[in-house]
Amino acid sequence: MTAEPRTRPDWDTYFMDMARLASRRSSCLRRAVGAVLVKDRRMLATGYNGVPSGMTHCDVAGCLRDRMNVPSGERHELCRGLHAEQNAIIQAAFHGVSIRDADLYCTNLPCIICAKMLINAGVRRIVYLEGYRDALAMEMLAEVGMELKRLEGVGP
Numbered sequence: 193m194t195a196e197p198r199t200r201p202d203w204d205t206y207f208m209d210m211a212r213l214a215s216r217r218s219s220c221l222r223r224a225v226g227a228v229l230v231k232d233r234r235m236l237a238t239g240y241n242g243v244p245s246g247m248t249h250c251d252v253a254g255c256l257r258d259r260m261n262v263p264s265g266e267r268h269e270l271c272r273g274l275h276a277e278q279n280a281i282i283q284a285a286f287h288g289v290s291i292r293d294a295d296l297y298c299t300n301l302p303c304i305i306c307a308k309m310l311i312n313a314g315v316r317r318i319v320y321l322e323g324y325r326d327a328l329a330m331e332m333l334a335e336v337g338m339e340l341k342r343l344e345g346v347g348p
Contacts, residue, residue, distance in 0.1 A: 215241075237289060
């Protein structure tokens with residue numbers, strides 16, 4: 193009996209699958225986002241969107257942005273949670289891991305706040321699944337020559 197041939201994912205697909213897995217930990221009511229920071233094909237840190245450690249999650253406390261009728265992509269400061277990219281950066285810093293020249297795999301293209309953090313942290317490439325309505329983020333990432341790659345056709 194011969195085994196069925198398997199499809200081995202390329203590296204971008206593999207790490208994006210990890211980011212998608214991280215997104216399942218999200219407690220955000222609006223959008224589940226996952227992020228993985230990778231260097232030399234090694235995972236350095238992961239993150240998902242949600243409130244800081246020790247706080248009541250939004251799926252219990254409710255969404256402040258919904259209560260205030262804040263549209264998606266606006267007034268990021270009016271949220272109890274952190275973005276997945278922010279949590280990945282914080283996790284790396286907490287454990288003393290440099291992310292200079294790392295790649296970010298994220299289920300969404302970063303917002304302007306996260307884009308600025310990634311630029312200053314020295315991240316060199318962003319691989320993402322879905323876009324995000326933030327023209328300024330795109331402008332700034334282009335200005336610094338950040339390599340962007342949108343993965344298409346990567347599983348459900």
